[in-house]
């Protein structure tokens with residue numbers, strides 16, 4: 001695909017594409033799973049970022065890991081929703097980007113994830129970049145290039 005010939009994918013900034021932290025639903029590492037599940041169900045998101053008490057990014061949590069975490073041998077052990085914490089089940093092995101990352105970095109990150117988190121130099125949470133935003137930007141540039149022909 002000869003996308004974005006004039007401007008290469010690795011020259012396009014993600015600065016205008018990401019959702020800033022103040023607009024992103026998140027949970028904290030010590031929240032009970034019940035709170036995380038409420039945030040996920042009410043927001044309709046499949047996963048949200050997890051932050052520590054100083055708002056540094058530490059991982060993500062989704063509905064599936066919560067349900068797996070409370071799954072007993074024969075039933076969901078609902079009481080565990082209040083006993084277990086986000087840190088017990090969250091996924092902390094997650095790639096991150098920074099504001100300086102490029103559209104190419106973003107594209108590579110969202111192959112395996114529906115969104116990727118942005119952090120600053122100290123690890124403070126800065127926002128998220130979604131697969132949807134990346135695809136829309138690429139589609140826009142594909143159209144621009146096909147009209148030029």
Ligand code: AMP
Nearest residue numbers: 023024025045046047048114115130132
């Ligand atoms: P979307 O591309 O809008 O469908 O978003 C993909 C995923 O990114 C969602 O399922 C959420 O996990 C996450 N996401 C998108 N927007 C937000 C937001 N404002 N707050 C928290 N998570 C979000």
